[in-house]
Amino acid sequence: MTARLIDCPNGHRVKPIPVLYGFPSPEMFDDERAGRIRLGGCDPTDMDDRVGDCPTCGAAIPLAALTTSRTPS
Numbered sequence: 001m002t003a004r005l006i007d008c009p010n011g012h013r014v015k016p017i018p019v020l021y022g023f024p025s026p027e028m029f030d031d032e033r034a035g036r037i038r039l040g041g042c043d044p045t046d047m048d049d050r051v052g053d054c055p056t057c058g059a060a061i062p063l064a065a066l067t068t069s070r071t072p073s
């Protein structure tokens with residue numbers, strides 16, 4: 001599986017940090033500290049339409065960025 005690069009709202013072309021929901025395990029806390037994942041909270045109803053967070057600026061990357069990133073600039 002190839003890593004997919006997506007344009008964040010601030011113009012970075014990045015591989016988004018996945019946002020995970022649910023009660024986090026100790027390993028997930030370690031992963032968040034290391035910047036590999038982001039914890040979205042225990043309540044799945046908080047889930048919004050985002051792919052993940054930009055590892056560069058931390059902006060939430062909306063699902064819509066998946067389709068707009070497909071167009072070559």
Ligand SMILES: [Zn+2]
Pocket residue numbers: 008009010011012054055056057058059
């Ligand atoms: Zn960014």
